[in-house]
Amino acid sequence: MVTITAVVLLSMVAVLLFVWIAMRLIAVLTRPADVCPGCSGTDVRQSYPRPSLPDWVLARLACVPIRCRSCRRRYYARRDDAQRLPRPSSRPIAQ
Numbered sequence: 035m036v037t038i039t040a041v042v043l044l045s046m047v048a049v050l051l052f053v054w055i056a057m058r059l060i061a062v063l064t065r066p067a068d069v070c071p072g073c074s075g076t077d078v079r080q081s082y083p084r085p086s087l088p089d090w091v092l093a094r095l096a097c098v099p100i101r102c103r104s105c106r107r108r109y110y111a112r113r114d115d116a117q118r119l120p121r122p123s124s125r126p127i128a129q
């Protein structure tokens with residue numbers, strides 16, 4: 035039998051999870067596409083989309099993956115803000 039305490043705890047966890055996801059989405063939607071959130075570098079390009087849940091969900095919200103060429107971090111930004119960035123195949127990979 036589920037107690038009231040368990041229901042309250044699960045509700046609190048659900049609310050906290052919702053708030054965390056909302057804050058992450060707001061961070062993605064307000065972040066400038068051309069500045070890496072890891073190293074603040076500006077040598078970034080669009081990244082290849084992956085067959086993953088985050089890529090699928092954020093593509094529905096008009097976001098695209100971005101790759102930093104300096105620290106290799108992958109992050110997301112709004113599609114209209116990222117369109118001026120180079121495409122993944124615009125510069126050959128260093129050997």
Ligand SMILES: [Zn+2]
Nearest residue numbers: 070073102105
């Ligand atoms: Zn970086």
